[in-house]
Amino acid sequence: MITVSCKMESKSEIDRSGEDVNSTILEKAPSTELSIGCYGYNDNGNLVVMDITEIEDSIKANLDISYNEKDANHGTFSGKLKGNKLIGTYTFISEGVVSERKMAFLHKDGQLIEGFGELNETGTDYINIDNIQYTSKMPLSKMDCKN
Template sequence: MKNHALAFIALSAVLTACQQKPNNPVEIDSVAEEKKLTGNVEECYTYIKNRDTVALTMSQVGTAITGRLTYKLFEKDKNEGRVVGKIKGDTLLLDYTFASEGTTSQRPVAFLKQDDQLIEGFGPAETRKYDTNGIVLEKIACQ
């Protein structure tokens, strides 16, 4: 009987210890938590080929897109600016406001999203074509 009582006390002590919460606080990534709560998704894409570079950093909340876009094409003037628009299905329809040669301009841009790539569209807004041999931005980790 004495052995049973000692076993019961030892088992009770083990069960009680297992139920206690640790004193170490759990660290929470507040940026990740905020993105979950707001639905904000940040993605970054880049295209590098020969001496050409294109970079897009965008944030998406629902279907709304905002971000920064930069074109550095060899032997052409660099232009960079902001994009605003929306995603419709698998297509990003954006207005690109950029500075180049000391002037500010605006033009529509479109990208077709396929997996971890954005394929740049060209042509009139109503009949855009997407060329996988043209500018194709690859998804990268945002910095």
């Protein structure tokens, strides 16, 4: 009986310390999942803000792009999350003209990194999404939305 009692106490002590460690880890671990809210980059006169408004069957967002010494684009992004890759269409207005272009982002370490790949002849779709290179030097990081 004494042996059984000791084992139970020992097991109980391990369980308690395991619970404490797990709750500490859960409280301190940052979320790496794509979530509703703003992701942005602001440096050297370049400002990119993606405000994700819906994550369901498709991802919907407002997307504003203003590169240094270029015309700003304001529009919407609609796409799908395939694993950790967000592939979609950016519909925007630039100089009073409505345009569309395909865009891809890699969701990694809580950031969105834009990817670049070869488009079809009409420029409406990627030839092969597996060949997209996620090489942007302007990663979008989670940030507070400013209205």
